[in-house]
Amino acid sequence: MALRQAALTVLLRYIVTEQFRILLLTLGALGGIHLAITGLDKLRTFTSHGASAGALLKYLMLELPLTIYQVLPFSLLMATVIGLGMLSGRSEITAMRAAGISVQRVVMPLLLVGLLASLLLWWAGIGMLPAAGAAAERVLVSVKPPGDGESPILAASEQVWFRTAEGAFYGIRSADLVEGILWGVRIVEMDGNGGVARMITADRMVWQDNFWFLEHGRVIRSTPEGLRLTPFEHTPSPLIRPPQALGEISVHPENLNSRRLSRYVERLAQDGYNALPYRVDLAARGAFPFLCFIMVLVAIPFGLTPPRSHSLARGVGICLVITVAFWMFYSLSLSLGRAGVLPALLSAWLPVASFAAWGSYRLLGIRQ
DSSP, X not given: OXXXXXXXXXXXXXXXXXXXXXXXXXXXXXXXXXHHHHHXXXXXXXXXXXXXXXXXXXXXXXXXXXXXHHHHHHHHHHHHHHHHHHHHHTTHHHHHHHTTOOHHHHHHHHHHHHHXXXXXXXXXXXXXXXXXXXXXXXXXXXXXXXXXXXXOOEEETTEEEEEOTTSOEEEESEEETTTTEEEEEEEEEEOTTSSEEEEEEEEEEEEETTEEEEEEEEEEEEETXXXXXXXXEEEEXXXXXXXXXXXXXXXXXXXSOHHHHHHHHHHHHHTTOOOHHHHHHHHHHHHGGGHHHHHHHHHHHHHSOOGGXXXXXXXXXHHHHHHHHHHHHHHHHHHHHHTTSSOHHHHHXXXXXXXXXXXXXXXXXXXX
8 A cells, every 4th residue: 555655656756757748838939038138128128228238137037026926827727738738648647547546646746836936926926026126117217217306106005206497396195197187196395405495285287278177186386484285276386298208107006015005096096096906906916826726727628628639739839729719818817807897806707716617627527
């Protein structure tokens, strides 16, 4: 009995090794393609501003964790389909069944690998990925000098700040540049001695008739008698740059860790701003890591094919079809969530749960 158990352990370790070997190849290939596309996309930005090759390499290295995060589930899908397919093609799966080893026993180590990968992605998404993303953004900002007298757009915690040529500092909590609306606006104007001459806070700033207007706020001025507070409902803004000249001033949720993102969402909701897109991003951060386990679950029935029907091209083709189908479903669901058609949690978990149900149904239908 002990000898049989030892032989079974060696056999299952062999199956996992086969999967892991192909996983390294697919992860390297998919990750390399992803990084190459990112590098080519940013190459013009770096070269046009005279940045060194080292700066581009540093940026790509900081993007590497996000690349692995995005391609690992589909690398596991391909590794499982191809790995089990190769074993089936050599009739090794048939031999295991003939030796009395059940399908559940064969696939259990593969599912365990998927679960461990999901937990790893979940852990990375909590803090490591946002930190790497913020560092990559700082590298990108450092090679894109602003205009004369202006500062680059920088995200500080849950707010975005930038300085104009006139010397005023603008803080924005959320923005919709297509509609020309900025929410949670703070404007700080300096005097000639380095002090604060005036500070303006407003619920929002809107672009109307080629001018910015502040709504529902107050002006705090520094006078010899002290601070003077003046409320207003609608007043012109000192900002003269149009929306298209502001670049990207939204807070990037991928650069906030889970705790900060959750706090940012609640603060937006409490202040009456549109927090729905960020709620969807927060829900997706919890759902996406479990795709590693689910992709292994989906892949197993495709890998356990009869020896005569297996081919490498077939396995790769199946993986591509599944990947494209999932991304289309996932993107559509998140878009419906951000539009308010679906609840945030449902929009993030619906594609994941659907593929999990599909994979479970097909796996349970495999004959012993």
